[in-house]
Amino acid sequence: MSSNLNILKWLFALVLIFGGFTVYKIFGVLAVDLGSKEYAWILKIISEFGLFTSVVISVGFFHHWIIATEERRETEKIFHSVLTRYIDGTVINAKKRGFLGITEKELDFSEIMHSLYPGDYVYWLIIFDPRYRHYCREFELAIKRGVHFRMLILKDCPTPELYANEIIGFGVEEFRQYNRLFLTSLKDIAGRINEKDSGTLGVFAYDYDNLPSVPLFFILRKKSETLEVFNSFYLSEPIGRMPYLHWQSELKHDTSYFFESEKWNMPDLFLDYFQRRWIVERHKSCETDKENSACKDFLYAPASAREKCIRLNSESDTLSSPDTS
Incomplete structure (x- = not known):
């Protein structure tokens, strides 16, 4: 025409x-x-x-x-x-490194939960977001559908007041009550998940002094073999009110020394960080097992599948012993 x-x-x-x-x-x-x-x-x-x-x-x-x-x-x-x-230095390079854009004011957690399929993994490394206590039902339904959650959350201890003092509109005690409520809700979910449900839940409660510099939320999609990452920043607003940067790349099962290659991207670096933090907490749990005492900082479901719930997406289906962690 x-x-x-x-x-x-x-x-x-x-x-x-x-x-x-x-x-x-x-x-x-x-x-x-x-x-x-x-x-x-x-x-x-x-x-x-x-x-x-x-x-x-x-x-x-x-x-x-x-x-x-x-x-x-x-x-x-x-x-x-x-x-x-x-353009090459900003837009094209950003795309090459996995950057997709910035969310609207807040991360739409409900939409993400409804977009998950059986076999997907969700990794969680967020300190404090008061909204998520309202979404525990969506956690549970996603697990029953076959989604696997691996979470690193803040331990209930006095040190969270250091972060609570920086947040506008939340006192120290209110911060700790929200944190306890979220952990209690996760325990309730774990108590309702059984062997008939195809999904799993693994939660490590860790110390404040091991916190990362950014909140991270990962989605490892099995069907499309893609890794999505949302990250934001700890400032004076609760993280639930902050916009998130959105990243995406192909899902790789081995990112060893990936940063040394020309094809490095941010999602893989974020994922590598989470995996390292998870392995550190898992090692602590295994050391506790050797002492024949229960690890109080690890919550998992189904209750009979500890080894399954402690694994990440890229690991084998069986762990021969705690030392293999």
């Missing part, structure tokens, strides 16, 4: 060029041969207008095909150098 329209435009320009020149010749002759000189000036004006139209369209035609083409080439060179410098 566009090409046909361009052809019609050029045909119209040619008609104006040759038509204007024809009008100039015909009316010029009529102005000379007309017996009555009283109206000859009108014919002369029409003749001159035809010549003017023909010349103007011809000049425009020449400018478009010869001069403007060269000007466009020069402009394209300038834009190409500028775009290469800024």
Whole structure:
């Protein structure tokens, strides 16, 4: 459609060029041969207008095909150098490193829960978000559908007041009550998950002094083999009110020394951090097992599947012993 329209435009320009020149010749002759000189000036004006139209369209035609083409080439060179410098360095590089964009004001947790499929894994490393106590039912339903949750949450201890003092609108005691409520809700969920449910839940409660610098929320999608990561920042607002950066990459089962390659991306670096933190907490749990005492900082479901609940997505289905962790 566009090409046909361009052809019609050029045909119209040619008609104006040759038509204007024809009008100039015909009316010029009529102005000379007309017996009555009283109206000859009108014919002369029409003749001159035809010549003017023909010349103007011809000049425009020449400018478009010869001069403007060269000007466009020069402009394209300038834009190409500028775009290469800024677009490649920002947009293209950001896409290559896994960046998808920024969420609206808040992360839509409910939408994410409904987008999960059996076999997907969700990794959680968020200190404090008062909204999530309302979504425990969605946690439970997702687990019953076959989704696996691995969570690192804050231990109930005095040190959270260091973070609570930075949050607007939340006192220290209120912060701790929310944290306890969330942990209690997770224990209730674990108590209702059994061997018939295909999903699993593993939760380590860890110390405040081992906190990361950013909250992280991972989705490892089994069907599409993709890794999605949402991360935000700990500032003066509760994390539930903060926007999140959204990252995505292909799901890799081995990211060892991935940062050393040219194909490094942020989702893999985030995932590597979570896996390392999980292994540290798991090692503490295994050391406790060797002392024949229950690890109070590890919550899991189903109750008979501790080894299954302590594993991450990329690990084998069986653990021969705690030392293999």
